[in-house]
Amino acid sequence: MLIRFRSKKGIHRVSCEENELFGAVIEKLLGNLGPNADVDTFTVCEKPGQNVHAVSELANQTVTDLGLKHGDMLMLDYSNKPGNETSDAGVGIRSIDIGEKNNPRHGSASLRSKELDVDEVLEKENGLIPRQRSKLCKHGDRGMCEYCSPLPPWDKEYHEKNKIKHISFHSYLKKLNENANKKENGSSYIAPLSEPDFRINKRCHNGHEPWPRGICSKCQPSAITLQQQEFRMVDHVEFQKSEIINEFIQAWRCTGMQRFAYMYGSYSKYDNTPLGLKAVVEAIYEPPQHDEQDGLTMDVEQVKEEMLQIDTQAQAMGLSRIGLIFTDLSDAGTGDGSVFCKRHKDSFFLSSLEVIMSARHQTRHPNVSKYSEQGIFSSKFVTCVISGN
Structure with missing residues (x-):
């Protein structure tokens, strides 16, 4: 069965058995949260702000004892370890x-x-390529049409011509x-x-075990296709x-x-x-x-x-x-x-x-x-x- 957890890092899916201890389920979840997650601060609830329980209180109960079924979602809240706060920057x-x-x-x-x-x-700079009036232009000196309007800097015909x-x-x-x-x-x-x-992305949040014990299409490397580069x-x-x-x-x-x-x-x-x-x-x-x-x-x-x-x-x-x-x-x-x-x-x-x-x-x-x-x-x-x- 699968139990889903929603945290500040997104939704995580954990595979478990009905008679498995809830503490063992949390241990599987840790691989998706990173090394900075402080286990002592873990709390879960079914709805945000309602009936919040510390994970340490539920660790010795089985999944069945807690009334959890396949596909249930729990709200998970936690803090990072002191001194290990990180940011994208x-x-x-x-x-x-x-x-x-x-x-x-x-x-x-x-x-x-x-x-x-x-x-x-x-x-x-916009890099537009200016063009002179052509024989197809029907406007005056101050006008502009599709035959004399500037070309974008990536225009293929201009590059081939020059x-x-x-x-x-x-x-x-x-x-x-x-x-x-x-x-x-x-x-x-x-x-x-x-x-x-x-x-390989070792921090995949798709609910499987960390690599090399588990892998999915999102965490494995994409196919490499060689082709000529169009820019320099x-x-x-x-x-x-x-x-x-x-x-x-x-x-x-x-x-x-x-x-x-x-x-x-x-x-x-x-x-x-x-x-x-x-x-x-x-x-x-x-x-x-x-x-x-x-x-x-x-x-x-x-x-x-x-x-x-x-x-x-x-x-x-x-x-x-x-x-x-x-x-x-x-x-x-x-x-x-x-x-x-x-x-x-x-x-x-x-x-x-x-x-x-x-x-x-x-x-x-x-x-x-x-x-x-x-x-x-x-x-x-x-x-x-x-x-x-």
Whole structure:
């Protein structure tokens, strides 16, 4: 049989037997209430405020003795343990990780983190694409019709005509926000973005035993479907000076060994795409590494400690770590400085290990967004490869 409990966390269903002690039923319920629930303060009643009983008084009675039947609902009230009061604002941000929902996911992000200044500027712009009068227009100079009215920033035909492969992130955001939050429903708001989460929810309130002893369709991870992303977080990467790249690949010219570095700079508006964003690289820092002809090796812990110091110095100069860059160059042997073209549409652009490396860096540098349920969405951390063309 099922007994339902209504608490401040919602409705919980507990499976039990007729001759089972009520205390054992409460023990099953504890898994749905979290570790902060104070059992000593538990009280139950059939109707709010009427015939309230402490659970400790009923713990040694069976379900039948209490007159409970299948499907009955009890009102449950309790307090949290002292010093363990929590709120949604204090919950850590979570990242994409296939596992259990029990630990914070992003140690470097917080719901109280501030968006970038360029994001706030782009959010205030409408991004409409202006159009000139056409032959189909029948109005005067001050009029407007469907043939000359501005297009939304995510218009597909405009992007195909101008050979823009992906819409910008802020165009995508406005498209989702317009569909999720209609102007006529101003009293309600739905966050248009949600960070993907493919972990098992150990705090499911559907009345079954906690995972791994029990699982349902609501607490198990959803199916993962791969498809091409229709937007880009960063539309363009710009290097402030050409000498930045020349100095970086000079090591390969002299030794034939590959190099890896982090890029420092800032983000600004990109006018070639509606509501576009570009990363402006002003400096490159190469951490300690052992170079090889087909790769490189690094002491990860040493690099982490050193990059913390470099990040602090960069912030003092108004710069932030915005991406990584590495070389994949092989001399063609012609004597004119040409290199093999290995990465193209018929082979590959990034190897599997490079994709994993890039993804790990992106999860460490999440993009703060107030339009996301979790306070973050994706990442603006870019990956650049110097290879043959």
